Amino acid sequence: MRNGARLAGAAAGALLTLTAVAAAPAQAAGYRYWSYWESDGGKPWAYATQGPATARPAEGDAIGFRFAISSGTDDTSLPSAAPDFAKICGGVEQKDGTKRVAVVLDFGGPADAPPGDTPPAKPVQVGCAQVREDATSAEALATVAKPLRYDSAAMLCGIAGYPARGCGEQVAEKVPASAAPTSSASTGENGGGPSLGVLVGGAAVLALGGAAVWKARRRG
Structure with a gap:
């Protein structure tokens, strides 16, 4: 239970970090x-x-x-x-x-x-x-x-x-269109890097992975 909570907390922290990076203001x-x-x-x-x-x-x-x-x-x-x-x-x-x-x-x-x-x-x-x-x-x-x-x-x-x-x-500084947040789960169009959807999706995968480990440990 303690390990599952730790993994879930790490996933939540990753979600907050990735979201903050995506929303960082332009210089x-x-x-x-x-x-x-x-x-x-x-x-x-x-x-x-x-x-x-x-x-x-x-x-x-x-x-x-x-x-x-x-x-x-x-x-x-x-x-x-x-x-x-x-x-x-x-x-x-x-x-x-x-x-x-x-x-x-x-x-x-x-x-x-x-x-x-x-x-x-x-x-x-x-x-x-x-x-x-x-x-x-x-x-x-x-x-x-x-x-x-x-x-x-x-x-x-x-x-x-x-x-x-x-x-x-x-x-x-103008933010290129390819860097604007989208709901796509793939890399940004025109090779502009991962979109907000990818970042949030990645954090969600971490959260789901942590939950799976926690369940496995309970079964064991």
């Missing part, structure tokens, strides 16, 4: 925002260490902005166009008291767009900003991509009117 995928990049004299893109409102690029530098969903600097998408100053600003004559800064804008794809918004038809755009020598990256950006939109904390929220609303909002 956040990251944040949707404009990331800011720099290129010093033709070097590859590097994630900026300060914001565009304080950074001051030099003559011959490039600055890039990429709109995407990212969870941190390690996986943030780079602008898809190279920081090619010669190509972007080659046709702009240098003038005394000014500097030329190549600007690259990458509006991302439909998957990065906020609900109800759509990226521009031309997702990657470039321009050459000719500004005074002490101008910031934000000032250089404003000469080629108005209007800009900032929040109360001076975070850059929109470039050239995109996106129309929102600013660095958290994005929840």
Whole structure:
């Protein structure tokens, strides 16, 4: 009797554990925002260490902005166009008291767009900003991509009117359809792993097995 109760308790615990795993909430995928990049004299893109409102690029530098969903600097998408100053600003004559800064804008794809918004038809755009020598990256950006939109904390929220609303909002991870709970007792459709029906069914088998052992012991 004592062994049967122990097995039944273990089966009940397994049922609770498996059900909890199946019902676990999805994790956040990251944040949707404009990331800011720099290129010093033709070097590859590097994630900026300060914001565009304080950074001051030099003559011959490039600055890039990429709109995407990212969870941190390690996986943030780079602008898809190279920081090619010669190509972007080659046709702009240098003038005394000014500097030329190549600007690259990458509006991302439909998957990065906020609900109800759509990226521009031309997702990657470039321009050459000719500004005074002490101008910031934000000032250089404003000469080629108005209007800009900032929040109360001076975070850059929109470039050239995109996106129309929102600013660095958290994005929840989407749960694939194959992972949604079903009443099926087989593996999830599309190879998505066991469904809730499989997990609950497995716990039920354990419970039935424990009951069978308990009955066998009583007969013995």
